[in-house]
Amino acid sequence: MAVMRDMIPPFELYQPTEVEDAVRLMRQHGDRGWVLAGGLDTFDWFKDRIKRPEAVIDLAAVDAIRGISAGEDGGLRIGAMTSLTDVAESADVMDRYPLLAEAAGLVATPQIRNQGTLGGNIAQDTRCWYYRSGWPCYRAGGNVCYAATSRAMNREHCIMGASRCVAVNPSDTAPALVALDAEMVVASTSGERTYPAADFFIGPDIDIERMTVLKPGDLLTRIDLPAAWPNARWYFEKIRDRKSWDFSLMSVASSMRVEAGMIQDVRIVVNSVAPYPVRLGAVESAIRGRAPSEETGQMAGEIAVEGARTLRHNDYKVALMRNLVKRSIRDAA
Amino acid sequence: MAENVIGTDISPPDLRAKITGRARYAEDFRAEGMVFAKLLLSPMPHARVRSVDTSAAEAMEGVLGILRADELPVQSEGLREGALTDEPKYEGEPILAVAAVDETTAAAAVEAIRVDFEQLPFVLDPLESLREGGPDAHVGGNISAGRGELGSVKWPASVFEEAGADRLPMGEPATEWTLGDIDAGFDEADVVVEETIVHQSVTHHPMEPRSCMAYWQNGKLFLHGSTQSTERTRGGVARMAGVESEDVVFIGEYCGGGFGSKISGAPIMAVPAVLSRKIGRPVMLRITRYEENYIGRARAGFQGWAKMGFRADGRMTALDLYLVQDSGPFGASDLFTAGTVATASYQPENMRFRGAAILTNTPPRSAQRAPGGAQIVAMLEPLVDKAARELDVDRLEIRKINAPGHDGWLGPQQGQFTSAYVREALDLGGELFNWEEKRQLSGQRNGTKVTGVGMGLSPFTAGSAGRDGLLVIRPDGKLHVHQGIGNLGTHSIADTARPAADVLDLSWDQVEIVWGDTSKHLPFSTVQAGSQTTHAHTRANHAAGTAMLGLLQELAARELGGSPADYRVADGRVFRAGNRAAGMDFAEAARRAIAIGGKFSGGVVPEDLNDATKAAVAGLAGEGLIAAARDNYSRGGSVYTWVATFAQVELDVETGEVEIIDLASTTDCGTVMHPRSLAAQTNGGVFQGIGMAKGQRWVFDPKWGIPFTKRFYTARPPGILDVPLSPRFAAVNEPDPHTPVGAKGIGEPPVGAGEAAYVCAVADAMGGLCLCRTPLTADMILAELEGRPRPYGLLETHV
Amino acid sequence: MEFLRRALNPWGENVPIGVSWDLIWAAVIIGAVFVVAHALLVPKKVGAGEIDESEAKGLPDRIQRHKPGARGFHWTMSVTMFVLLITAFFPVIGIQFPWVTIHWIAGVLLILTVLYHIYHVFAKQDIRNMWIGRRDMKEGALGLQAAMRRPVHRPRAAKYPVDQKMFHHAATILTLGAVVTGVLMMYRVDNFLLPQNTYMFSDATWGWVYVIHGVCGIGLIFLVIAHVYFAIRPEKRWMTWSMINGWITRERYLENHDPERWAVTEADGAGEMEGTAAGGGTGQPALSDKA
Ligand SMILES: Cc1cc2nc3c(=O)[nH]c(=O)nc-3n(C[C@H](O)[C@H](O)[C@H](O)COP(=O)(O)OP(=O)(O)OC[C@H]3O[C@@H](n4cnc5c(N)ncnc54)[C@H](O)[C@@H]3O)c2cc1C
Numbered sequence A: 001m002a003v004m005r006d007m008i009p010p011f012e013l014y015q016p017t018e019v020e021d022a023v024r025l026m027r028q029h030g031d032r033g034w035v036l037a038g039g040l041d042t043f044d045w046f047k048d049r050i051k052r053p054e055a056v057i058d059l060a061a062v063d064a065i066r067g068i069s070a071g072e073d074g075g076l077r078i079g080a081m082t083s084l085t086d087v088a089e090s091a092d093v094m095d096r097y098p099l100l101a102e103a104a105g106l107v108a109t110p111q112i113r114n115q116g117t118l119g120g121n122i123a124q125d126t127r128c129w130y131y132r133s134g135w136p137c138y139r140a141g142g143n144v145c146y147a148a149t150s151r152a153m154n155r156e157h158c159i160m161g162a163s164r165c166v167a168v169n170p171s172d173t174a175p176a177l178v179a180l181d182a183e184m185v186v187a188s189t190s191g192e193r194t195y196p197a198a199d200f201f202i203g204p205d206i207d208i209e210r211m212t213v214l215k216p217g218d219l220l221t222r223i224d225l226p227a228a229w230p231n232a233r234w235y236f237e238k239i240r241d242r243k244s245w246d247f248s249l250m251s252v253a254s255s256m257r258v259e260a261g262m263i264q265d266v267r268i269v270v271n272s273v274a275p276y277p278v279r280l281g282a283v284e285s286a287i288r289g290r291a292p293s294e295e296t297g298q299m300a301g302e303i304a305v306e307g308a309r310t311l312r313h314n315d316y317k318v319a320l321m322r323n324l325v326k327r328s329i330r331d332a333a
Numbered sequence B: 001m002a003e004n005v006i007g008t009d010i011s012p013p014d015l016r017a018k019i020t021g022r023a024r025y026a027e028d029f030r031a032e033g034m035v036f037a038k039l040l041l042s043p044m045p046h047a048r049v050r051s052v053d054t055s056a057a058e059a060m061e062g063v064l065g066i067l068r069a070d071e072l073p074v075q076s077e078g079l080r081e082g083a084l085t086d087e088p089k090y091e092g093e094p095i096l097a098v099a100a101v102d103e104t105t106a107a108a109a110v111e112a113i114r115v116d117f118e119q120l121p122f123v124l125d126p127l128e129s130l131r132e133g134g135p136d137a138h139v140g141g142n143i144s145a146g147r148g149e150l151g152s153v154k155w156p157a158s159v160f161e162e163a164g165a166d167r168l169p170m171g172e173p174a175t176e177w178t179l180g181d182i183d184a185g186f187d188e189a190d191v192v193v194e195e196t197i198v199h200q201s202v203t204h205h206p207m208e209p210r211s212c213m214a215y216w217q218n219g220k221l222f223l224h225g226s227t228q229s230t231e232r233t234r235g236g237v238a239r240m241a242g243v244e245s246e247d248v249v250f251i252g253e254y255c256g257g258g259f260g261s262k263i264s265g266a267p268i269m270a271v272p273a274v275l276s277r278k279i280g281r282p283v284m285l286r287i288t289r290y291e292e293n294y295i296g297r298a299r300a301g302f303q304g305w306a307k308m309g310f311r312a313d314g315r316m317t318a319l320d321l322y323l324v325q326d327s328g329p330f331g332a333s334d335l336f337t338a339g340t341v342a343t344a345s346y347q348p349e350n351m352r353f354r355g356a357a358i359l360t361n362t363p364p365r366s367a368q369r370a371p372g373g374a375q376i377v378a379m380l381e382p383l384v385d386k387a388a389r390e391l392d393v394d395r396l397e398i399r400k401i402n403a404p405g406h407d408g409w410l411g412p413q414q415g416q417f418t419s420a421y422v423r424e425a426l427d428l429g430g431e432l433f434n435w436e437e438k439r440q441l442s443g444q445r446n447g448t449k450v451t452g453v454g455m456g457l458s459p460f461t462a463g464s465a466g467r468d469g470l471l472v473i474r475p476d477g478k479l480h481v482h483q484g485i486g487n488l489g490t491h492s493i494a495d496t497a498r499p500a501a502d503v504l505d506l507s508w509d510q511v512e513i514v515w516g517d518t519s520k521h522l523p524f525s526t527v528q529a530g531s532q533t534t535h536a537h538t539r540a541n542h543a544a545g546t547a548m549l550g551l552l553q554e555l556a557a558r559e560l561g562g563s564p565a566d567y568r569v570a571d572g573r574v575f576r577a578g579n580r581a582a583g584m585d586f587a588e589a590a591r592r593a594i595a596i597g598g599k600f601s602g603g604v605v606p607e608d609l610n611d612a613t614k615a616a617v618a619g620l621a622g623e624g625l626i627a628a629a630r631d632n633y634s635r636g637g638s639v640y641t642w643v644a645t646f647a648q649v650e651l652d653v654e655t656g657e658v659e660i661i662d663l664a665s666t667t668d669c670g671t672v673m674h675p676r677s678l679a680a681q682t683n684g685g686v687f688q689g690i691g692m693a694k695g696q697r698w699v700f701d702p703k704w705g706i707p708f709t710k711r712f713y714t715a716r717p718p719g720i721l722d723v724p725l726s727p728r729f730a731a732v733n734e735p736d737p738h739t740p741v742g743a744k745g746i747g748e749p750p751v752g753a754g755e756a757a758y759v760c761a762v763a764d765a766m767g768g769l770c771l772c773r774t775p776l777t778a779d780m781i782l783a784e785l786e787g788r789p790r791p792y793g794l795l796e797t798h799v
Numbered sequence C: 001m002e003f004l005r006r007a008l009n010p011w012g013e014n015v016p017i018g019v020s021w022d023l024i025w026a027a028v029i030i031g032a033v034f035v036v037a038h039a040l041l042v043p044k045k046v047g048a049g050e051i052d053e054s055e056a057k058g059l060p061d062r063i064q065r066h067k068p069g070a071r072g073f074h075w076t077m078s079v080t081m082f083v084l085l086i087t088a089f090f091p092v093i094g095i096q097f098p099w100v101t102i103h104w105i106a107g108v109l110l111i112l113t114v115l116y117h118i119y120h121v122f123a124k125q126d127i128r129n130m131w132i133g134r135r136d137m138k139e140g141a142l143g144l145q146a147a148m149r150r151p152v153h154r155p156r157a158a159k160y161p162v163d164q165k166m167f168h169h170a171a172t173i174l175t176l177g178a179v180v181t182g183v184l185m186m187y188r189v190d191n192f193l194l195p196q197n198t199y200m201f202s203d204a205t206w207g208w209v210y211v212i213h214g215v216c217g218i219g220l221i222f223l224v225i226a227h228v229y230f231a232i233r234p235e236k237r238w239m240t241w242s243m244i245n246g247w248i249t250r251e252r253y254l255e256n257h258d259p260e261r262w263a264v265t266e267a268d269g270a271g272e273m274e275g276t277a278a279g280g281g282t283g284q285p286a287l288s289d290k291a
């Protein structure tokens, strides 16, 4: 059987308008169905005929899961189908969660942000190019990680959290949402579940074929942001090879409450260092009560990279992570 | 004088269609009964087809035919590339094509085909192939031995051992030339610098993939394709289809970029051409981005070593170069150009050039915007900086000291240049960029950012002679300039017509350009490559304009009395000197020319015209006042253009990221024909070069021999946000004395200049640390800064 | 149903990548069907009949069947086996947890116990005990007929009844298969014992390694089901018990074992156990088949 790429094979298209219908269709088709949001991850897979669902459930017309509204306790609710542009340019988000606005605004290009959704952005699959080339690696159900071999081209791969698979999570908004302590709301035919952002993303040790808790039949409906820390400082930075159309080599998100010059509370999350956004619990506890200074940042950076394990070509990520964590404390504003 | 002809900004005739989307590219065409084809690509980097089972595909409804390699007039053999092959020499080489009523069916049919491949040894890294017992890209050799023959070069293990991992092993070279006495040159030197130099191979990635559509009518092949040249594509298509040139109509009005990868067609055009004849239906082959990545050509990479000697005054006494070229499966000539271009930068008093062009199982190479030139400039300029630092000579100064003047020489034959205003370009650049002030910023630190400034000087060939111009004044009164050159988006299709209007003192709105379809009678032209077009065709159209002027004068004298010399031409009229009323307008002239016939309307043509032009004139005969002429102007030596680019960057020492703060470029490309377009060409080339240095990549998995950078987002050519919003530009604007218009080409030289300026500026920000290699990505920079292990060995390619 | 999972490798070659997970269910179902059928069809008591008191002479009350080392091995192995099975198959059937590290560590423990067992068997035990000879075959044939309620007299066994021997051999083959392939698979996953060497074999060869590992694993599911079933079957519980405390009673010995084929000497006595009436009864209150 010869391989063919760049040509979407036919599929059955469903365009429900209600959450219930979407969920029912998803359940009906199980792992032969595919949820379509903005399509920017989806069509890549389809074009290369690597993922070949028989049914595609397009969420574009499900209005209930699009838009930004006030949440309980002063928080904000963002529907999964809200475009990244709308997230980045929403006055509410910019005002209260500038961290998220910044992260969403750094995704790819304006066109992609217009089309891509927040839900799709956090649910997107890894960009490991072995996997994306359709090679039968662990993540594709096979028995090998091509990226972890001694000669593999793995500059973009992970330095922690690996378990057989060394791919990284590519999302820019994911670390921001973890740093903001968001909650993901997931609907299925058996009801609604809520996950803290940090638990929404899973590593290959638990499931090597998925990046998130979402299983066939699960619909991410919205992302809830809790009330923002008053006077919080924040920092977001994305390192990439070029300034548009580019996934991050690494990104860092921090959210910090500083009183009397001391860090009262802090959340720091780094992405593209592991198969999931990594929240730096040990760093956070080590720096509480200290000034957000260069020294604290330096210390934090050192703690952050403890236990990092590099591959053939990604040693630089250790230095980069150390420095980014430092900046996320020192330069938070 | 009519205004708006030479040296002004014009809006080229194709602009509106391109901006509004009305422009039709190859894949926009449809023909009655048209069907679609899809390719089956080799999954292995080197293999032999043992057997093919197409039964399941053929049984599918809607499948119309399958084309195999052995059905093609041009077959793949040894170093000759065919459109299809049974011995693929790179992963992605097309094996066969399937035609079906639609693409969905064709794709499904390809998937249903079983090909049994015998896997053969393959090689990605030329140095591996040079080892004794190392794999060869072809069964039977790893190098071209000339005349299409394969040869083999192997170096003993000791050569590799001596060199170690990060220094080029230098065994017996396959190519070598020397000027002067290299040892004496180094003896004379006060400072000697030496470095491992590496330049990556990169794919062309034109926006428009090489889609093509073909059909046959009454024995004639009509082919819509995407190429850089038009008239010169016809012969290539004819050969691929196995027919005579006159039986081919090639149509390609617009070309979404080629960069050297579509010079005169592409081998893949044979597929719809032959398949269409086979199944008796028009066939459209839409090449996808994925396929373009394989068959779309690439720049040859180098692994090399350079050593330079300088006297205390900054003059280069010796240049010793050794380059191993990654030639892809079918060869590339960048290697040979590289040595020559180096002489046009530095005029070394003594020089030795050695090299070996090694075949690999990676997609085919072809010219890519300054082939050989951009690479050598980007690799050597940082080394010159290193020497300048050691000598304590200013970096701009050292380039001026070594740059050629009008008495300069080129290459091992030490030929003459037609003109060389290089020092003028460097001075102009120094002013434009404010080098004196900017160089003080070097190493300045602001927070985590360090400033670096650098520059690159890049020469490249920029002209040729001997082509034809063909002009028709039709009864509509307009001057129709028939252009055999292609329209690859550079505006040269319009700009090279300007001299004809200039000679006739005609305003630009009276000029119609005829192009893009060989049935429209196009004259013999250059291939649209090697930055020749502007030079060659301003000359050809100048010659044709002059011929037209003569015909108009003759016609007027004949019709209105007096001698031709009594007549002047301006503003669309030919008239008696001093009396505008005594004459006729061009429309009248055309009508009379048709009535008279003979030499006035194409009945008699100059003997020295090229055959293609003669045929074109014959086709137009009787349609107006027709002038065709060959460019017989003096040649006067090698036509070269130089571009100098200056860059200021900020390097973030905590991340390795580099931001370009300022860019300024200047050029000596002779007379400026079209200022806006010239600036755009130069800046575009500069960006392309920066892309190769900064982040563009061509990554292969070494175990499987398969590339990953098959899409724009993984290959990462630079984006507009990666360069400053307002790069600056100025031209010396001194006419080349050997061409009547004074213009030289500009297409290629900017690439090396931008690339070198970037690499040198980064090196400067790193305290002069010399990493003479591309790509030079953030991870490599950070590893250097942090003293961590290098992500890649210095000689590693495809990273 | 497919038996193999296959995929196109990067060069487009169709290679096996593992065994079809559907076989897990096949093994479970076959195991369950076997258990149910056996439970329904086979009479509970297929004993050898009367005890010939004369044979009892000179025999201790309790006869050691498994030395402490052997019992230690058995239970360590069963624990690792359960861990291996759970870590291998629960994630596949949807019960997800980080399994790989636990799995290979259990695998390493299994290997250590197997090595110990092999050493023990050669140094301390008589490997002939596990040999299946002609008499075992006859025993097996008659036993089978008895199980099918034919009126045959099943002869008494040697130290290990033939069905146990057969189980042992099947388990040995499958375990060794899993062990050998498991060790190779350690080269593919990150661990501190063996270096990662993904491309040690061609991918087709690797595929077969995974297939064998999977087949052995799935085979073990079946064996474990059967084994556990027999262990808790009333008429076999005395054997299970002996794997816990090491001995069997003289009565059980004479009832089930042929003294000619398993000659018991004084040395095999398990000694008197405190608090147990000498010469009395079965002495196996907890797992007594009469309970
Ligand atoms: C060239 C390019 C560059 C990019 N660069 C970046 C970048 O720099 N940073 C970045 O963060 N992203 C980047 N992206 C990703 C892009 O921004 C999108 O966010 C992402 O691809 C998915 O969003 P989408 O809305 O298009 O979802 P889709 O592609 O339609 O869906 C993505 C996945 O999520 C699932 N899904 C989507 N919505 C739901 C839902 N509501 N419930 C359950 N499952 C759901 C889909 O089934 C699918 O598996 C890039 C993409 C491209 C093509």
Ligand code: HEM
Residues within 6 Å of the ligand: A143, A144, A164, C017, C018, C019, C081, C084, C085, C088, C089, C100, C103, C104, C105, C106, C107, C108, C110, C111, C175, C178, C179, C181, C182, C183, C185, C186, C188, C189, C210, C213, C214, C216, C217, C218, C220
């Ligand atoms: C004897 C009982 C065992 C069973 C039932 C068992 C079963 C399995 C199964 C089903 C898998 C998943 C294989 C796949 O994805 O195709 C697996 C993986 C694995 N097993 Fe075992 N196994 C056993 C013993 C061992 C032993 C003894 C070792 C070695 C120390 C071992 C090491 C591994 C490793 C390293 C993997 C992961 C390999 C990979 O995913 O690439 N296993 N096992």
Ligand code: SF4
Residues within 6 Å of the ligand: A126, A128, A129, A130, A131, A137, A138, A139, A140, A144, A145, A146, A147, A148, A157, A164, A165, A166, A167
């Ligand atoms: S890193 Fe993960 S996704 Fe990439 S090849 Fe390895 S297993 Fe597959």
